Amino acid sequence: MAFKDYDFNDTYFATFDDEKALVTKDIQVYYGDNHAFHDGNLSFSRNKITALIGASGSGKSTYLRCLNRMNDDVARVTGQIMYRGMNINSSDVNVYEVRSHIGMVFQRPNPFAKSIRENITFALKQHGLKNKSELDKRVEESLRGASLWDEVKDRLDKSALSLSGGQAQRLCIARAIAMKPDILLMDEPASALDPISTKNIENTLNQLKKDYTIIIVTHNMQQASRISDYTSFFHLGHALEFDRTERIFTNPHVKATEDYISGNFG
């Protein structure tokens, strides 16, 4: 299926003067000679959910994975990612430190082959948290935060691989928030799940935004409109529009966005 031709200069980026958790300037991604993503200039507001939407191959996941340096081994990323006044895309930044502030949840649930408890405590211990009661507290807090506590509290020492897909994904969310990050990056976290599990995850995200800034990539436009405050539309390696979610879905400025959300795309 070929896309219609859109003008990559036909863009619209609304600005809002709320507090920003993360600001990217001029992000470019190269796989070898292939310039895969162009000119990422987006700002993410604190304690809001921002959805990145677009077709497959639009570059939204590629862009998302720049934000916690997960592209380090596979691509060259230039530009600035400003977090707490520091450019975390710089090569002298401690990338492990960055990732403990900016957590990530992946498309497919990927719990460790360990107990439910250890899934949460393993990374905490590596980052120096040894106190048993503090670890127990974090386990409960994070499982509650991911709305999983009631389902697993009696089997914390059982293997995480015994969980259903939806539970496993919420465990991955719990594992990420146990690190007490500022920002949660989510790469289509519900796309491998059934509708009930999806609804659970969406409810969880709504709870989480009180404490976290969430950036979520999704294929599902209903999901974006249900849960996000802001939405950015991506197409063929370009971010073309950024605005409040209800504006994007009711009155977009850019032709490509309008075609995409109305289904007249390509």
Place this chain on the structure above:
Amino acid sequence: MNPKIANKIADAVIYILVAIVVIILALLIGFILITGIPHISWHFLTSVSQSFSAGGGIRDQLFNSIYLLILTLIISFPIALGSGIYLAEYAPKNWFTSLIQTAIEVLSSLPSIIVGLFCYLLFVIEFQLGFSILSGAIALTFFNLPLLTRSIQESLESVPDLQRQAGASLGLSRWKTITGIIFPIAIPGIITGIILSAGRVFGEAAALIYTAGESAPAISYSNFNPFNPASFLNPMRPAETLAVHIWKVNTEGVTPDASQISSGSSAVLIIVILIFNLGAHYLGKHLYDKMTASK
């Protein structure tokens, strides 16, 4: 031909092939056990071998086989673990890496007599290690390394990349992700590699004739000083293993009961290998369950 019939024929062929393998295995093991077990006695297992008279045992040979396996694993496992981890997790995919891979595979297909003679010239003569368990363990390391490295590499590579990404996303270093998350999942595959290589150590004769030697001098099992030449723990003493003993009594044995000793030794060897395999599987499963919380 309709798909149903085709499927039935395919099933039948597969069952027949499996049956052939199982029958050959059962016949071999059955023959060795049936001819050998009547000759196994407590006396046979606990007395020293005789060169000329009947009634010799295999005490020292049995111990030497096990001790040689332990020494070989002590030398080869850390090297194989390091190179397996490097090849699976760190090595860039380029011509140099595939050259190393090929070299490792070539190493595993070297004839054992060649490796034996090479180790004889280099370690026994040149480095003056003499005929010793240590020389034997070094020679066997040559066979062990490819099997172990390969199995460690493959078991690590079979762990989904999502696990590595999960580790990275939590701010864990690559090393911590490998040792804490990837390695436990790979344990069953690594155990299989150890069992395969152990079978090779127990069964090897040709390479040991020139390195560990064919003689079993009297040793004391109450002397725990590994530097004392009479100690059973001394790695520098010559040590005939069970497999070499079987070969020797069959080729140049002059004891009147050579064929009984050979049958009995073969049965003991098979039983020891079975016990080792089952034990390794059990230990591996226990370790895996413990590290991954699965019951």
